[in-house]
Amino acid sequence: MGQHLIMVSSITQAIKGRDLLRSNGKKAYIEKTPSHLDTHGCGYSIIVYEQPENVISLLKNSGIRIIGTSDRI
């Protein structure tokens, strides 16, 4: 099962998203966005184990602004 990054602007948004996904029974953790993906600088990512499309609407509906997604290499 691959890992995928959902990039957000801040650690606050990342923690909120992680907690939201976990409360919906999904596995998620956070880490700083790798610099080669981080065009805005100092961003955080929520790492998920399913296709980001499956969870993005859940995050957006809670007011989390998604900056981008990427497969973990």
Added chain:
Amino acid sequence: MIYLDNAATTSPKPQKVIRAVTNALVYLSANPGRSGHSTSENAAIVMYETRNKVAKLFNAPNAEGVIFTPNCTASINYVLKGLLKRGDRIVTSSLEHNAVIRPLTALKKYGIGFDVFEVDIDNSETTFKNFLNTVGNDTRMVICTHASNVTGTLLPIKKIGAYCKEKGILFAVDAAQSAGVIPIDMKEMGIDYLCVAAHKGLYAPMGTGLLIMSGPTPATIIEGGTGTESANLNQPIDLPEKYESGTVNLPGIAGIRAGIDFINEKGIDRIRNHEIKLIKLAYNRLSKISGIRLYSSQYDDKAPLLSFNLNGMNSIQVANELNRHSVAVRAGLHCAPFAHKRLGTIDCGTVRISPSAFTSEADIIKTTEYVANIASKSKAIF
């Protein structure tokens, strides 16, 4: 020491708060969320959990609208200076602290005016009528204190909030004296911006304030590093970081979290009942002293603090005398000249006593005995 200056800042702080602050200094001394290492992330988690607790305590719509500030005054400045523009008119009350009046006065030079409604310290219905007579079609915002820091008078916040919602007027509340002592429900009270002194009723360390927002987001008055979107030269738009430039007071924030746990365990109603009981005890005992003037007639529906003067003595003299007996009170104008003009005490100020959850009946009895002694001696002098 008998500490009765809790309206200025609560003392002592609960052991729980002291432990949380110490723990943060020892184990969480890292810039929250900035660096990506575990200590930095753990510090950020403390901030996030604290925001959630604050949002829950005041029934705010979300945790991101909880902004950590240095104090309640800063929170008020963020709201007023970030939202108001030339031509706006503001309505405020006659019992405001300088935290509200000075920024409003400073904004006059930018073409922003304010109107003042008279607070009847013993009749909230009259106060609300006065408010309705002052607010107009051109009012953009109402900002007022929830509880006077001089008389303890509660303003009819819920009614004012409902009116503002109906008319589309922004509503900001200075809850410096009420947060943690009187239940506040932002949604139910129609509050768009709640400004809190966390070092008072939330028992956090000094240097901690909160701005809790549910209304339109103000422009920033401070810009800088937020640890987010660092490649962007413009201030980030996401809350809460938009308003938290520079390194935050993490030990203080850990103290806020522990302070909220403290008041939740005790119960806000229990704390208030305890403090009101003490204020009533003080009122009853003080009112028997000849030559005393008390600046309120009853204490059931007020914030737990009390102001008085002794005939022939300046309030500072009385406070100095009490200090000699190791009783800490506040005297003077309490940064609220508007309120003192209303009370007729602008020249002499008042002596204010304000208990906390830690104050005992014995503290009040001893203090009122000292006041009686000071009064009798003053008669001998004057």
